Amino acid sequence: MSSLSRELVFLILQFLEEEKFKESVHRLEQESGFFFNMKYFEEKVHAGEWDEVEKYLSGFTKVDDNRYSMKIFFEIRKQKYLEALDKQDKAKAVDILVNDLKVFSTFNEDLFKEITQLLTLTNFRENEQLSKYGDTKTARSIMLIELKKLIEANPLFREKLVFPTLRASRLRTLINQSLNWQHQLCKNPRPNPDIKTLFADHTCSPPNGSLAPSPVNLPAAAVAKPAGYTPLGAHGYLQPFPPAAATANANALAGWMANAAASSSVQAAVVTTSSLPVPPNHVSVLKRPITPPGTMGMVEYPNADHDQLMKRLRPAPSVEEVTYPTVRQPTSWSLDDLPRTVAFTLPQGSTVTSMDYHPSHHTLLLVGSSSGEITLWEVGAREKLVSRPFKIWDIQACTITFQAAAAKEAPFSVNKVAWSSDGTFVGASFSKHLIHLYQYVGPNDLRQHLEIDAHVGGVNDIAFANPNKQPCVITCGDDKLIKVWDLTGRRLFNFEGHEAPVYSICPHQKENIQFIFSTAIDGKIKAWLYDNMGSRVDYDAPGHWCTTMLYSADGSRLFSCGTGKEGDTFLVEWNESEGAIKRTYTGCRKKSTGIVQFDTTQNHVLAVGEDNQIKFWDMDNTNLLTSTDAGGGLPSLPRLKFNKEGNLLSVTTADNGIKILGNAAGLRLLRNVEGPSLETLRSPIEASGIKVSGTSVANVTPINCKVERSSPVRPPPILNGVDSIPRSIEKQRSLDDATDKMKPWQPAEIVDPAQFRLVTMPESADAAKKVARLLYTNSGVGLLALGSNGVQKLWKWARNEQNPSGKATANVVPQHWQPNSGLLMNNDVSGVNLEEAVPCIALSKNDSYVMSAAGGKVSLFNMMTFKVMTTFMPPPPASTYLAFHPQDNNIIAIGMEDSTIHIYNVRVDEVKSKLKGHQKRITGLAFSTTLNILISSGADAQLCVWSIDTWEKRKCIAIQMPAGRAPNGDTKVQFHSDQVRLLVCHESQLAIYDASKMERIRQWLPQDGLSAPLSYATYSCNSQLVYASFIDGNIGVFDADSLRLRCRIAPSTYLPSAGGTGSQAAYPVVLASHPQEPNQFAIGLSDGCVKVMEPAESEGKWGVSPPAENGMVNGKTGSSSTSNHAGDQPQR
16 A cells, blocks of 8 residues: 555544544554554453454464564463463363464474463462462553563564654545635635535535626646546556555646646635534634645645654565655855856867766766767866767667668757766667667766667657666657656656657656656646556646756756747746746746757756856746856857756857856866866867956956846956956966976875864764764765764754855864754663674665664664664674665665674565675675675675675685785775775775776785875765875875875874874774765774864865876876786885
8 A cells, every 4th residue: 555545544543533433443453554553452451352452463463474473472362371271261271272372382382282281280370480470460461561562573563653643633624625725726616615515526606696706717728637536555557666655646746737827816715614524623724725845736744753754664665765854944145156157168079969967976077969979078177088979789679660760861969868866877869769878887988788769750858767766767759758668678658648749858756756747849748657547737838839847956846948939938937736837037038049948056046048148047036147158159049057066067159069167166176176188178269368457367257247137146346357356266276276287296295284174073082982983974964973882973064154055064063963862872782892893884875864783783773863763683693894785775784793794684674695705704895786796895805796686606806915914804895986996995905996807906005104004995975086094193095096195194183192102092993985075084083083174275175186107097007006917016
């Protein structure tokens, strides 16, 4: 049953309880199995109504479901048996023994024999174990305590013991809302209507003897096509996805089915409380139908508190990530945040038709062109990493229709390019029939994955989605169809209903509703759930022609931009809950000669390309904010694309190039990404710069930017076309960078605290409790440390004027965060020798819960309340490493002290596989979804490769140790973002392996100023740097491709007593990289301190990339000092 059906049951339960239908309440609880009423259960146990007790239990579990259930039924039947013996009713006792207790004999025959022998005793209390049995009432109370413990521990009950927090009479409120909505759609609305039935939709009849008000004529286009209500919980046949909430709620998009703009002119009448009687203390008068903005026309079901939500850890069929509701805080924003400063131009060479930035590598730009070519640019280095000219991969596999079309002379052009949400796949749709999928496995490696003959005619749009966590590709085309494909090329859905070629698609998810918007060239907007029930929406877009729909970055606001056949441009925001236009933005051109493109960024900005310029709007203001011509050279309708951070903007030029615009943060980002051919890629015009007051400076000034008078935001003063302060700094930095390139390269040495930024976490120092594990939260706003004593601490950065992003930063001291209850996240360490324990930790993807252990049982903590939700896997052996399966939250890989790896299913509380291949404890685990493998490392200095599908061992190798070193010691592993290269850290070395072959391609050995053993190493979030710590307190920042040192941070800069010697000197035990800021990392020290480090703002990065050496560029060819050829010992 779907989640909405489940919630409807809760509403009915509340209604029955309020109406005092007591028996019906408990029958529905038992038959649905959704809520176990512990109070009712206790009443029946105390009353000794055993048949009712077992009948009620049967709705939730059976005797043989698990050991908890078996013990529950055994205790109940044993008590029933003892009470019969106590009453000397031997006949009833025998009946209970034979019919109820005999089932347990197969599990414990000795116990059953012992129970049987009680029949021979005059008083069963003669049995030593039952000698303390008192009266019946006391015995039931004692048993009930045990039963409650068993029920709370039973995973089958864990999500069913707390009733959701609901407003009083919630079902009545929803019905009144529905009646209000029906009344507003009446053609002849009457004030204070008399609602006499709920069995039919409400309508108002014209009053007798009087003229009815003028009816409101709803446009036909605004009315959804008739569709029957899908029964709650209905299941379709042969559907690749479970029905889930999407199919269960066919009217989830109902708000779009009526023209709210038209209905708003209807007299605003109110369906009063008299329409549906409610308790006198409950007010349900609604001035208008209310539908929360968070869902597509879905009714609002209030969430339970965080603790109740997290108790649903093990729902069937999977553990869902819980996102806690947060209040959106306004962020400070100004014109300086707009990327309007021209940095340079990339020479594409053919007309650009589509662009998309990588979701996490913010300078990686994918480009499609009219020639059919797919290009991958590293924007910061101005380097064309990959170029794939169009070609048909397998003409014989295509349809006859396509083969005929391909034979014609018209060239293939790219209509759309797109990255998958995780950045592992690239999709391209073409002007004829085809889509191409590539697998992105590294900076210079775009591998052919799949070619699909997808549509008849052009494939106009392509997008990736993950309905029910299954990666899919969605396409639309000239054949009026939308199709959904899995990544093997199997077609999952074929959506029919448009009467014109489909122009664009916009897949999205709101809470648990997953859907696709589509627009056709006749201006029709439709919406589809992942089922075969047809479109849920039939609506007209402004302009009635080609329209594109986009959500804001946080998914909370929906916009569209379209061009009418007469050339008028319409930029609007939609009210999702009502399917009506919320606001129309002014300032767009009239009579364009083509189709206008737009994009959104920063949850604050809209940008449109027209009139040979880029126009910007504040999402909250309909007036044009500002515009820029980017120095000229733009076509009349330039295409544009923001990167995901919103600090870079790519704009197409009239001469087949791409201009890169940035704000201050974007320009810093570009400087951080360096390439060997940086200067040579400049065009002659750019290289010469722009003359200002007789001085040639780099072309990084905002040009011809203007602000409309009606705009609520104005830029700082600009003198002579140049910002007086910030832009001059940018120009000076650019000149300094050029000067730096002429100097001999050497690693940066940081020996003074003033050379970088540092913040120490409050309440972190404790010399007796070193930091054993350290993690940033995935959102980047917090830092989580696990101490050697098993206690976890959490620090969070607040969003304020000093830190408008609310992300972790070295500029602001964070708060040591604890819930109001004052709870600590303490692991179970009873009976544990903490000196020998190996703490381990893993964090869920949305930061809702954390799993950790410190030599004892693994504990699952609620990150909001710090409460222990459950414990499992008690030692021996103890857990030493934890890793979530990347595609299934229910599956956890647990490295053990005894060298095994347990593949544990949380939902069923069962070890599915036990992997054996190491000789000593497990010290690292890393998943690669690209290669479909798990790599483990151990204290035996071994690396083992396991298949994710079968959990079979594919390979096991020893890391190549320096001469004279024994093959042992803790080894840690981490995958590069390409999911192919593997970082291996051992106290004796850093190494990079090609995990597809398990061959070592780089190695670095401690040397020179970094000669102490390594303690830890990790990739930066963009995998361009490696941060490494050493037991003497030094920290090294390495180039990730070449493993050459970029920067050394001396211990004296952050350790007050670093000059001391001996075992008391503190040193970094563990490192963590910020998930979004590549130049930020945190260290956990042996004295318990946790610190965050960032480069000085004037630098913006840790040193500079080492130059190409021995033909090595970007790590493509090995240098003599760090590369390794088979059998060769690396030079030092």
